[in-house]
Amino acid sequence: MADMVTLKIDQQIVTVPAGTLIVNAARKAGINIPVFCYHPKMEPVGMCRMCLVEVGYPQRDRVTGELVKNEDGTTKISFAPKLETGCTTPVVEGMEVRTTTEKSNEGRKAILEFILTSHPLDCPICDKGGECALQDLTMLHGPGKSRFIYDDKKLFAKHVPLGEMILLDRERCIQCGLCVRFQHEVVDDPVLHFYQRGRSLEIRTYSEPGFDSIFSGNTTDICPVGALTTVDFHFAARPWEMERDPSICAHCAVGCNLIYNIRREAKSGGKTVIKRAMPRQNEFVNELWLCDKGRLGYHYVAAAERLTQPLLRKDEKLVPVSWEEAYQRVEDKLRAEQVRLVTLAGGRLTNEDLFNFHQLNQSQNGKAVLYSQMAGGDLTAQIGLGKGSNFSDMGKGTAILVVASDLHEEAPLWWLRVKQAAQRGAILIVANARPTRLDKFANHVLRYEYGQEAATINALLDGKGKDEFTQAAKAFSEAENGLVIYGSDGLGLNGSEQLVKACAKLLVERGYYGKPNNGLLAVWDKPNIQGAWDMGFHPDRNLKGTLREADVAMIAAADPAGDNPILAQALEETDFVIVFEMFMTETAKMADVVFPVQAQIEREGTYTSGERRVQRFDIVLPHIEGPKSDYQIAAQLGRLMGLSTEDRSPVLVMNKINEKVKGYQEITYSRLAERAEQWPLISRADSYYAGTGYENEYGVGIQISSSADRGEELSLGTLILVEPQEEVATGIKVVPVTALYDRGQLIQPSQILAKRLTPQVLLMHPVLSKKYQLQDGDQIKVKVAGNEIVSGVKLDADVPQDVALVARSNGFPISSPVFVQIQRLVPEPEA
Amino acid sequence: MLKGLFTTLKIALEKPVTTQYPEQRRPVHTRFKGRHTLKRYENGLEKCIGCALCAAACPADAIFVEASENTDEERYSPGERYASTYEINMLRCIFCGFCEDSCPTEAIVLGDQYEMSFGDRHSSIYTKELLLEPVSGDAETTPQKTKPGEFTRSVPVMQDPQD
Numbered sequence: 001m002a003d004m005v006t007l008k009i010d011q012q013i014v015t016v017p018a019g020t021l022i023v024n025a026a027r028k029a030g031i032n033i034p035v036f037c038y039h040p041k042m043e044p045v046g047m048c049r050m051c052l053v054e055v056g057y058p059q060r061d062r063v064t065g066e067l068v069k070n071e072d073g074t075t076k077i078s079f080a081p082k083l084e085t086g087c088t089t090p091v092v093e094g095m096e097v098r099t100t101t102e103k104s105n106e107g108r109k110a111i112l113e114f115i116l117t118s119h120p121l122d123c124p125i126c127d128k129g130g131e132c133a134l135q136d137l138t139m140l141h142g143p144g145k146s147r148f149i150y151d152d153k154k155l156f157a158k159h160v161p162l163g164e165m166i167l168l169d170r171e172r173c174i175q176c177g178l179c180v181r182f183q184h185e186v187v188d189d190p191v192l193h194f195y196q197r198g199r200s201l202e203i204r205t206y207s208e209p210g211f212d213s214i215f216s217g218n219t220t221d222i223c224p225v226g227a228l229t230t231v232d233f234h235f236a237a238r239p240w241e242m243e244r245d246p247s248i249c250a251h252c253a254v255g256c257n258l259i260y261n262i263r264r265e266a267k268s269g270g271k272t273v274i275k276r277a278m279p280r281q282n283e284f285v286n287e288l289w290l291c292d293k294g295r296l297g298y299h300y301v302a303a304a305e306r307l308t309q310p311l312l313r314k315d316e317k318l319v320p321v322s323w324e325e326a327y328q329r330v331e332d333k334l335r336a337e338q339v340r341l342v343t344l345a346g347g348r349l350t351n352e353d354l355f356n357f358h359q360l361n362q363s364q365n366g367k368a369v370l371y372s373q374m375a376g377g378d379l380t381a382q383i384g385l386g387k388g389s390n391f392s393d394m395g396k397g398t399a400i401l402v403v404a405s406d407l408h409e410e411a412p413l414w415w416l417r418v419k420q421a422a423q424r425g426a427i428l429i430v431a432n433a434r435p436t437r438l439d440k441f442a443n444h445v446l447r448y449e450y451g452q453e454a455a456t457i458n459a460l461l462d463g464k465g466k467d468e469f470t471q472a473a474k475a476f477s478e479a480e481n482g483l484v485i486y487g488s489d490g491l492g493l494n495g496s497e498q499l500v501k502a503c504a505k506l507l508v509e510r511g512y513y514g515k516p517n518n519g520l521l522a523v524w525d526k527p528n529i530q531g532a533w534d535m536g537f538h539p540d541r542n543l544k545g546t547l548r549e550a551d552v553a554m555i556a557a558a559d560p561a562g563d564n565p566i567l568a569q570a571l572e573e574t575d576f577v578i579v580f581e582m583f584m585t586e587t588a589k590m591a592d593v594v595f596p597v598q599a600q601i602e603r604e605g606t607y608t609s610g611e612r613r614v615q616r617f618d619i620v621l622p623h624i625e626g627p628k629s630d631y632q633i634a635a636q637l638g639r640l641m642g643l644s645t646e647d648r649s650p651v652l653v654m655n656k657i658n659e660k661v662k663g664y665q666e667i668t669y670s671r672l673a674e675r676a677e678q679w680p681l682i683s684r685a686d687s688y689y690a691g692t693g694y695e696n697e698y699g700v701g702i703q704i705s706s707s708a709d710r711g712e713e714l715s716l717g718t719l720i721l722v723e724p725q726e727e728v729a730t731g732i733k734v735v736p737v738t739a740l741y742d743r744g745q746l747i748q749p750s751q752i753l754a755k756r757l758t759p760q761v762l763l764m765h766p767v768l769s770k771k772y773q774l775q776d777g778d779q780i781k782v783k784v785a786g787n788e789i790v791s792g793v794k795l796d797a798d799v800p801q802d803v804a805l806v807a808r809s810n811g812f813p814i815s816s817p818v819f820v821q822i823q824r825l826v827p828e829p830e831a
Numbered sequence: 832m833l834k835g836l837f838t839t840l841k842i843a844l845e846k847p848v849t850t851q852y853p854e855q856r857r858p859v860h861t862r863f864k865g866r867h868t869l870k871r872y873e874n875g876l877e878k879c880i881g882c883a884l885c886a887a888a889c890p891a892d893a894i895f896v897e898a899s900e901n902t903d904e905e906r907y908s909p910g911e912r913y914a915s916t917y918e919i920n921m922l923r924c925i926f927c928g929f930c931e932d933s934c935p936t937e938a939i940v941l942g943d944q945y946e947m948s949f950g951d952r953h954s955s956i957y958t959k960e961l962l963l964e965p966v967s968g969d970a971e972t973t974p975q976k977t978k979p980g981e982f983t984r985s986v987p988v989m990q991d992p993q994d
Contacts, residue, residue, distance in 0.1 A: 125986070
């Protein structure tokens with residue numbers, strides 16, 4: 001426990017840890033000192049002077065050093081002649097702070113009058129109007145009139161786009177510097193800068209494309225005025241007109257908490273539509289932040305191409321039919337004797353869906369397959385991140401090993417939190433085949449060749465090899481807490497399996513499991529892969545063969561045919577394909593029965609995040625006419641087969657899950673809605689303290705315990721490394737990596753991200769391109785697994801010299817490293 | 832009783848106060864609050880900037896506004912923002928005039944028209960087309976094509992603002 005300091009603020013006695021700033025101490029006591037430039041997640045700078053308060057220190061005798069007493073025996077406090085900024089002054093024992101005296105009120109009034117000298121009074125058309133710190137504080141503390149001359153206001157052209165996502169209105173800027181500091185300090189994307197000084201000061205971006213940061217949306221939340229607003233919400237609605245509905249982001253395994261603001265609209269034909277996504281505070285998951293993918297990637301719900309009716313194949317054509325007819329058809333198929341059933345589930349399904357699918361699958365002795373290219377869900381369930389872990393608690397004494405993961409692209413919020421842990425003093429070891437954004441903050445950077453991931457971890461375990469390996473191994477083994485984060489950079493399922501085994505072995509040998517801030521963390525590519533493992537789904541190394549041999553394949557939330565032509569061929573050989581989808585995907589086109597399903601935003605459910613935090617989300621939008629939830633369809637099919645599957649509510653499904661699934665005993669919907677005490681305290685009533693994000697009134701979720709936490713015996717299997725077989729093939733080795741803005745089904749409908757999508761190219765080193773006489777920007781024909789694809793070429797000196805990198809879900813059918821033949825396309829001469 | 836009869840006779844011989852509505856109409860008071868009109872500037876641009884403060888002030892929740900962005904090619908109002916949807920449900924409206932008070936551009940004005948009748952609920956919703964006043968003189972109607980940089984401010988500086 002840090003030293004505690006007791007002080008008096010407005011006659012209240014407050015005890016806080018030494019080093020706390022006056023504004024924070026006051027807030028803990030329920031006294032709100034107004035601020036503009038201060039943010040509890042950033043270093044104070046004292047730029048706006050809004051937090052001026054009277055500060056008095058206990059007086060000491062100059063000779064003896066003793067405290068001087070008043071006549072009545074109390075300590076004499078001497079107040080400074082001028083006001084001090086509460087956001088930069090740390091508390092001192094015996095200090096007295098006065099925040100409501102006439103002197104400090106006058107100070108605030110003067111500062112507001114000054115800030116408003118050049119602020120345009122265009123609140124009626126400002127997107128921030130209604131949740132604006134300057135508006136609120138002017139109402140509370142401001143002068144009614146200004147002594148400055150109206151005509152002296154500085155005029156600029158109105159909104160200037162900073163990139164495609166953010167608009168800047170320079171007139172409204174009050175020069176608090178929060179956006180610039182956020183970009184520099186918090187997310188290390190120093191793309192915003194001050195230009196000029198004094199009244200001419202402007203915010204500028206010097207990156208290409210403008211404001212090139214995946215966290216740019218957060219600056220609009222923390223901007224205390226309407227200087228930075230998003231293009232997405234430009235003139236979309238007034239803040240007070242919208243309803244708020246809590247949800248969970250469905251784009252990656254972090255599981256960021258967010259709020260969707262919704263409104264009924266005449267423009268959209270009277271439908272309720274989402275107007276924007278805002279972060280919801282969860283200090284265990286996403287703190288106060290959201291990445292731009294989560295903030296802008298909700299447009300797919302409104303996409304016109306949604307499926308609304310069950311489709312059945314009749315005479316080689318998919319025709320709309322009634323639910324009963326579709327159910328009947330499936331029932332007939334499932335009831336046939338000796339039917340070989342395969343259920344292929346994607347990581348977008350909720351725990352309830354997966355549980356019901358698994359029940360249905362089990363009743364037919366089917367095979368439950370998870371559509372994922374990452375292994376290790378069984379190991380994370382056993383020695384995963386211990387219950388009670390929180391990245392915010394990690395600092396000195398913790399060693400974090402990040403292997404085969406470009407966290408910045410795969411899970412932006414984890415990147416942010418790991419980076420911050422490293423800045424607090426955690427030992428960060430980054431092992432990857434290519435440089436990533438995390439290297440800058442790492443104590444040890446290890447390089448290996450693609451394919452050597454598991455061997456690298458084993459080398460760390462032995463502590464042998466090159467110098468940097470022995471040093472990293474020593475640093476990792478000497479820490480108090482140890483954490484291994486593994487991703488899928490350049491890995492297929494086989495490689496992933498080897499890697500996770502090696503990681504598990506390392507953790508077990510070092511004893512880093514079964515306690516908070518220790519264990520294994522997988523950077524899954526979908527929101528609920530961990531939940532799928534827990535519900536009994538596992539990836540299949542021979543998916544092609546499994547699909548080919550199946551009589552009936554149920555495919556939910558996965559598009560194998562669209563992702564990989566080889567799987568499409570395999571599916572053609574499957575007798576009967578049942579697809580649960582939102583859109584008409586390639587797989588759905590091949591199906592015999594297609595069930596339309598609801599989007600995550602239209603339904604209730606729970607996701608288990610990578611940190612194994614179970615979080616629930618609620619219905620945000622009224623669902624469109626037609627589709628049902630996956631769990632309902634699975635349950636109704638189950639009932640037809642004579643099971644007692646639950647189709648009434650996901651709450652009831654969860655009640656079954658907590659009876660049957662290990663680790664989920666304590667999970668109920670009401671417990672998931674429990675709140676937790678969080679710091680900083682944010683509230684909608686005072687948007688000036690921590691931005692316009694929402695407080696968490698809906699529950700922070702529950703982190704489930706691992707087997708090791710519960711003290712159960714572990715069955716980790718043989719953690720033996722199998723030497724990777726050298727593949728003998730000609731051509732270029734292409735490895736898959738994850739890109740944040742890929743061309744996935746849920747991202748494409750967000751027009752605003754269109755320009756930021758990852759280019760459809762093979763990323764290669766100049767040395768490799770020279771070998772094939774390729775140049776940057778060339779078009780090539782790629783022969784992969786019997787198919788030909790046209791792709792671009794991009795040169796990057798950072799990637800390894802012998803392989804080419806290609807992004808997953810970006811139009812290139814790749815799930816694991818492959819060898820391809822390439823041929824340069826000569827552009828046709830222009831006529 | 833005589834006194835009462837006298838009063839009756841006196842009133843009977845007086846000129847009747849009844850007006851022959853609708854042939855005869857009494858003038859309304861200057862501060863009468865009748866049907867709303869959305870005003871225009873002299874150049875034909877709409878005064879309404881779609882800020883929805885009227886909707887926020889409305890105690891009967893009768894107003895619905897949606898805003899969009901102006902361009903110089905298609906300009907409806909000065910500045911960046913205009914009302915792309917403006918609806919008032921006259922059945923809900925209680926003619927309190929709060930919308931008029933809250934309007935930062937004096938765009939909405941409650942006029943002297945009080946004769947409104949609707950055959951069904953749907954027709955009680957007055958759309959922007961019904962509420963906008965016609966352009967005066969030879970001004971062009973909206974949307975207008977304007978020169979860049981000509982109309983950059985949404986909220987005009989009021990020379991002599993009155994209540």
